[in-house]
Amino acid sequence: MAASWDVIVIGAGMAGLSAAQQLHAAGRRVLVLEKSRGIGGRMATRRDETGQWDHGAQYFTARSAAFRRQVAIWLRANLIGRWHAPIYAWDGQNLSISSPQQRFVGTPKMNAPLGAIAATLDVKLSVQVTAIEATAQGWQVNAGEQIWQAPQLVLALPAPQAAALIPVAHPMQAAAENIPMSPCWAVMLSSEHAINLPFAGAFINDGAISWLAHNSSKPGRSGQHWLLHASVAWSQAHLEDSADEVIALLIQAFNRLLARWGQAEPHWQHAGAHRWRFAQGSSTQAVVQSAETGLVLAGDWLAGGRIEGAYLSGIDAANALLAATAGQQRNQS
Known part of the structure; x- marks a missing residue:
């Protein structure tokens, strides 16, 4: 019945x-x-034995009065925290700091x-x-x-x-x-040593990657864990690629960016991928x-x-x- x-x-x-x-x-x-x-x-x-990654939504903001009231409740309950670390933008030639705004994340994980x-x-x-x-x-x-x-x-x-x-x-x-909805490939990485960049997250407006973040910089996280989101166009072009193929290609793209920013190629201890087939509407x-x-x-x-x-x-x-x-x-x- x-x-x-x-x-x-x-x-x-x-x-x-x-x-x-x-x-x-x-x-x-x-x-x-x-x-x-x-x-x-x-x-x-x-999550795995090496750490954790927010591989979907990276943070959220609160603009409407209704959502600001809800965010205040979650803050008092310690279910979310403010992500104060700087966010930059890269246009293919220059790094610049992104517009300041309050960004929030769930603690100790996004769905808290x-x-x-x-x-x-x-x-x-x-x-x-x-x-x-x-x-x-x-x-x-x-x-x-x-x-x-x-x-x-x-x-x-x-x-x-x-x-x-x-x-x-x-x-x-x-x-x-x-x-219509657009896809997004996400790649999760762990490095053996710290990568010294002036930002915790960056919008990438050139190439295969659209966003990268030092996930461990968020409240309630630790370690050297990085998250890459591929651009919509790249994700559509590589929608049916295997996870291993996507990981290899996006690591190459990340390593090229790091070289442009004066960083040595890291030793990646862990690499994983997740395909969000319906990521954006x-x-x-x-x-x-x-x-x-x-x-x-x-x-x-x-x-x-x-x-x-x-x-x-x-x-x-x-x-x-x-x-x-x-x-x-x-x-x-």
């Missing part, structure tokens, strides 16, 4: 968990389903604030949703032999993954399918909704593509469903 909830949220990243938190606070019975073994989505940290949210919710991990179906009662969610039902559903997934689940006849299927909408059918899309590909955008997208998704429920109740009274 299918288990019933008020709302089912698929995806336990920032958007999904902020939506679920808002709905739970309003008294709704919420279930969160996540295909991975852990929460966080691209607010991810890779999301862990605090998830602890208050019913979250099921390692659940691969295979289909969603519109029913007379709302939505049925299938994951193998497991079935759940709810009148309302939030898909907090990359747009292509949401499009693959939404029934073709539903008006939101085409909307999700037509939103371009939509400026905060949410894609068909609240009258009980379906809302949210994610970091909306509202500018930042962590803050994911948070606001989740809040807006929850509010859209709460407003739809209130409207239905008024019509029935």
